[in-house]
Amino acid sequence: MRIIVLTAVTLLSLLCIAIGLPPLWHAADGLRVTQTQAGDTPITLYESHARPGGPVVVIAHGFAGSQQLMQAFALTLARQGYRVATFDFPGHGRNQAPLPGSLTDYPGMARGLQDALAGAVDFARSQGPGDARVALLGHSMASEIVVRYALEHPQTTASVGVSLYASGVSATSPRNLLVIDGALEPAALRAEGLRIVGMAANGEAQPDRTYGNFADGSARRLIIAPGVEHIGVLYSSAAIGAASAWLDQSFGRSATGRIEQRGASLAWLYLGLLLLAWPLARLLPRVSPAPLGLGPPWRRLLPAALLPALLTPLLLARLPFHFMPLLLGDYLLLHFALYGLFNAAALHWIGRSGEGGSAAMLMLRGCLRGPLLIAILAVAAYGCLALGVPTNAYVTSVAATPARWPMIGALLCGTLPYCITDEWLSRGAQAPHGAYAATKLCFLLSLALAICLNPERLFFLLIVAPVILLLFLIYGLISTWTYRRTGHPLVAASANAFVFAWAMAVTFPMLGDY
Numbered sequence: 001m002r003i004i005v006l007t008a009v010t011l012l013s014l015l016c017i018a019i020g021l022p023p024l025w026h027a028a029d030g031l032r033v034t035q036t037q038a039g040d041t042p043i044t045l046y047e048s049h050a051r052p053g054g055p056v057v058v059i060a061h062g063f064a065g066s067q068q069l070m071q072a073f074a075l076t077l078a079r080q081g082y083r084v085a086t087f088d089f090p091g092h093g094r095n096q097a098p099l100p101g102s103l104t105d106y107p108g109m110a111r112g113l114q115d116a117l118a119g120a121v122d123f124a125r126s127q128g129p130g131d132a133r134v135a136l137l138g139h140s141m142a143s144e145i146v147v148r149y150a151l152e153h154p155q156t157t158a159s160v161g162v163s164l165y166a167s168g169v170s171a172t173s174p175r176n177l178l179v180i181d182g183a184l185e186p187a188a189l190r191a192e193g194l195r196i197v198g199m200a201a202n203g204e205a206q207p208d209r210t211y212g213n214f215a216d217g218s219a220r221r222l223i224i225a226p227g228v229e230h231i232g233v234l235y236s237s238a239a240i241g242a243a244s245a246w247l248d249q250s251f252g253r254s255a256t257g258r259i260e261q262r263g264a265s266l267a268w269l270y271l272g273l274l275l276l277a278w279p280l281a282r283l284l285p286r287v288s289p290a291p292l293g294l295g296p297p298w299r300r301l302l303p304a305a306l307l308p309a310l311l312t313p314l315l316l317a318r319l320p321f322h323f324m325p326l327l328l329g330d331y332l333l334l335h336f337a338l339y340g341l342f343n344a345a346a347l348h349w350i351g352r353s354g355e356g357g358s359a360a361m362l363m364l365r366g367c368l369r370g371p372l373l374i375a376i377l378a379v380a381a382y383g384c385l386a387l388g389v390p391t392n393a394y395v396t397s398v399a400a401t402p403a404r405w406p407m408i409g410a411l412l413c414g415t416l417p418y419c420i421t422d423e424w425l426s427r428g429a430q431a432p433h434g435a436y437a438a439t440k441l442c443f444l445l446s447l448a449l450a451i452c453l454n455p456e457r458l459f460f461l462l463i464v465a466p467v468i469l470l471l472f473l474i475y476g477l478i479s480t481w482t483y484r485r486t487g488h489p490l491v492a493a494s495a496n497a498f499v500f501a502w503a504m505a506v507t508f509p510m511l512g513d514y
Helices: 001-023 067-078 106-125 142-151 188-203 236-252 262-283 298-316 328-353 361-365 370-386 388-393 402-426 434-451 463-486 489-507
Strands: 031-038 041-050 055-061 083-089 134-141 158-160 177-180 220-225
Touching: 001 262, 031 067, 031 106, 041 067, 041 106, 055 067, 055 106, 055 142, 067 083, 067 134, 067 236, 067 388, 083 106, 106 134, 106 142, 134 142, 134 236, 142 158, 158 236, 177 188, 177 236, 177 489, 188 220, 220 236, 262 370, 262 388, 262 463, 298 328, 298 402, 298 434, 328 402, 328 434, 328 489, 370 388, 370 463, 370 489, 402 434, 402 489, 434 463, 463 489
Parallel strands: 055 083, 055 134, 134 158, 158 177, 177 220
Antiparallel strands: 031 041, 041 083
């Protein structure tokens, strides 16, 4: 019966991959896609073979993102005859130039972002003959940068702000401004969109209604994309279609082309890759004949999980942490490491109580044995390659540039002690049901407390916290399957520590001033 279930899950996972991958693989068919550099800035140019020479649209990504995040917009607009350029801001993606400024110098950071956008616009306009008019599209952090550029360059034909927050906007400037928000984004963003559009409405504005007119550049509109949040809005067909129609009206064009709908394809692909991890985990070597780990009862586990969650942000609240050229990387390194230290103290306390035996001795059992190392390498490889390669191609940049390799090593000094101690605390033959999820929830609550204690310095954690939650969900599931097969918490702990360090090191912005 087990063989039948394994075979069925394997076939189902391969079917999901077969459904999701081809549309992504062939998304650029019929387009000329060129990856190039403008100084330090990596730029990707999209142009239709059948309809070359259209107006230029420069698309900018948000904080901790990269140009891959904006592919759905880029592919759609290129199919409709626009010459589209996406790029990586300094400190982001494959751009090895650090981002000027710091957490305490936002004006310097904004100037660096504006200079990068201006360079991308100039480069895109210089590429071959065609319509020299320009429109801009920016998401989140870049929405303000796009608006600033358009205010300083009034010849910009149109601007699209996705999850827009911006100052300096008037009823007529910048020209032809479309605001797009996800229905599940914070209400403050939608209120900002209504405020901006309301300037042209001479009163209270309504979503999905155009105010002003395109001829004099005063056109304004707010679109609420249904069922999506801050990242999902980038894959919403409603959002992409609205941006396309807005640019057509702004340029006086009537273009046709397929709207890129890659959300479902990505869901199928990642579902297949996640399901495939289960039968593959059954191929791992058995590391321990009996399941290792303390797995204490709830009366021991709860205080052991809650105390680090409270003490870590309290102790770090007033400590300086500007020692890494990676935005928030230094704080997260300290948070993971100190949390792991408290977890180790809890393991020692529980071990001395006689519940689970000597944690340190059990943890080290088999560390130098070949099966353990093979299992660790196999799980880490699957996390970084099987999931990382499609992520880098279709979602966001996770390729490590030379400047980011030392950051991976540094962050590993924090994630490794945390993951090892957490896995050992929540695993074991007698571990209560839900222990693994409970300890991860405590860690997320700890990050939330850290933000509350120091909102000015740690505000950007609000943006990355959902990513950490997603990593916990995906790699927590893989960890469970791995542990059931190997019986040793060090396998998933070591692999997950490397994956977490990698993910943070390659996605957080690199800073020039830290």
